[in-house]
Amino acid sequence: MSDIIDSLTDGLKPVKPLRSWPLWLGALAGLIVAVLYIWFFYGPRPELTALMGGEWPRSHMPVVKPLMFLALGISALLGASGLVRPEGRPKLRYLMPVLIIGAIVFGALLVEFQHDGWAGTMVNLSDGVLICYMTILCGGMAGLIVLWRLWLRRSATSHPLSLGALSGLATASLMAATYALHCQGDAPVYLLLVYGMAVAILTGIAALLGGKLLRW
């Protein structure tokens, strides 16, 4: 036993303790890059251009939609930062924003479905579905890779699946928040089946990756 203690103490080097601030700084930097990318390559939706000229949009959705996904991203990052140490435990409050926002959007979908019927609801799915999926999945995955390189690989979680899932939820939600600056699909069915599904897919992929890569 003293052999192992000898080998661990020989040539001991200082270590940089794991802190939360690089996570938040990295997330802010990633968000800024994503906003610039969407703004200059895709272009902002007209209501936001008008808003910058001082005209508030007739619907709140152009403002509410990005903020909704931003809130999801921030709460998922909070959850992830609570799980990176061995003693961290999953807590229901990390999932509350997902459950609350999911319930509101699902409720709105039911109202829309009652009002417009199946055909009237599904017509909202016609525009930009593929580009929305691709942007959220690719952008979110890029964010996840950066998060892994800078922060996650230094973690020691007792809950690798949950930490992976929360990380994927965070990067996908932040990417969705920035894509929402461009996208004009505000219908509940679009939010649920396009945004929601893209975020869910990346969350699932990240959970599986977390289960493999975050073990120690």
Place this chain on the structure above:
Amino acid sequence: MAPYNISEWQALMRSAQAGDAAAYRSLLEALRPWLVAYFRRRLMGSDGEDLVQMTLLSLHEKRNTYDSGSPFLPWIAAVARHKLIDFVRKSGRHIHVELNEELGLEDGMQPDLAARDVAVLLAQLPKDQARIIKLHKLDGLSVEEVAGQTGKSASAVKVTVHRGLKKLQSLVGIKGGVNE
């Protein structure tokens, strides 16, 4: 309370993170008997020497995740618990998990930390089932008293406790029968 100088460990770990090899050696040497006792209680008396070494290695590799502003014991207890669960899952060994807060107290944990281990396990069960197990196993009520408090029959309480303990065992990766 076990004879461990736990209050010293936090300062030693902080120094070790800063690269102080002597402090690190003192910490590892002090931790070794604690880990041996920790695993012995949970591995039916086996000394768990492999596990102690694996835990020391993990401590070394992941020492950056210790938050120097927080108590050290919950951190090292979580590392040891993680290694134990991993070990049991891989080897399929039978381990002894007592649903008893005294188990953690003997390892020098504060009552709230020991209770947290139990609470973590119980939280995996449906509320009613967790309540019945708590009343019977932690609060020491007889089956009849639990039945009286919960409005269930004595046999229903017995079945609930048996199934609950079985589920708890499977959650921590234990195979085999339930030791009630």
